[in-house]
Amino acid sequence: MTHKGTKRIETARLILRAFELGDAEAAFRNWTSDEKVTKFLRWPTHTDLSVTERVIGDWVSDSRKPDFYQWAIVPKDLGEPIGTISVVDSNERLGILHIGYCIGSRFWGQGITSEAFAAVIPYLFREVGANRIESQHDPENPASGRVMRKCGLRYEGTLRQADFSNRGIVDACMYSLLRNEWEDSVKK
Numbered sequence: 001m002t003h004k005g006t007k008r009i010e011t012a013r014l015i016l017r018a019f020e021l022g023d024a025e026a027a028f029r030n031w032t033s034d035e036k037v038t039k040f041l042r043w044p045t046h047t048d049l050s051v052t053e054r055v056i057g058d059w060v061s062d063s064r065k066p067d068f069y070q071w072a073i074v075p076k077d078l079g080e081p082i083g084t085i086s087v088v089d090s091n092e093r094l095g096i097l098h099i100g101y102c103i104g105s106r107f108w109g110q111g112i113t114s115e116a117f118a119a120v121i122p123y124l125f126r127e128v129g130a131n132r133i134e135s136q137h138d139p140e141n142p143a144s145g146r147v148m149r150k151c152g153l154r155y156e157g158t159l160r161q162a163d164f165s166n167r168g169i170v171d172a173c174m175y176s177l178l179r180n181e182w183e184d185s186v187k188k
Contacts, residue, residue: 002132003067005069006070007123013077015077018060019070027081030104031172038102040140042164042165053126063077086100095179096133097133098099098135118150125179132179136174148175152182152185157174159174
């Protein structure tokens with residue numbers, strides 16, 4: 001893969017961009033302090049703005065690295081981040097990028113996460129050179145699986161007790177999309 005970092009991507013409704021230090025307050029207000037959001041995630045709900053400020057600061061610092069991919073999901077009509085989509089793990093040898101995402105619960109059900117995920121896929125295949133994009137979700141969070149299917153990922157199976165979240169040790173429903181499958185779907 002040829003890493004190029006968190007490149008700005010624009011869709012009909014969204015701007016996906018690197019985080020800025022000034023995003024911490026919106027992040028805290030819109031999703032990091034939302035217990036509905038963190039229920040299925042690995043990191044705890046932020047109870048203080050200073051925690052979000054530290055995390056955003058780390059993301060801003062890491063955004064200088066070419067293999068760091070952490071986009072703020074910014075609706076154009078709102079002008080502030082409501083969530084994030086990122087590469088949370090990778091395998092260089094196999095060309096695998098594992099995607100994670102979350103948005104504030106008041107923005108659920110509007111197709112925003114699907115739009116963001118669908119926008120990063122061409123970038124990661126065409127420009128970065130990934131061979132496989134994968135993601136997973138807790139079976140108790142089927143809406144996340146709908147996002148994956150909507151973006152063309154295929155369900156591969158459920159790995160028993162293969163992940164952890166704020167719920168404890170959990171199963172993981174695995175999805176993936178291969179570059180050749182994606183290229184074939186774009187040709188149609």
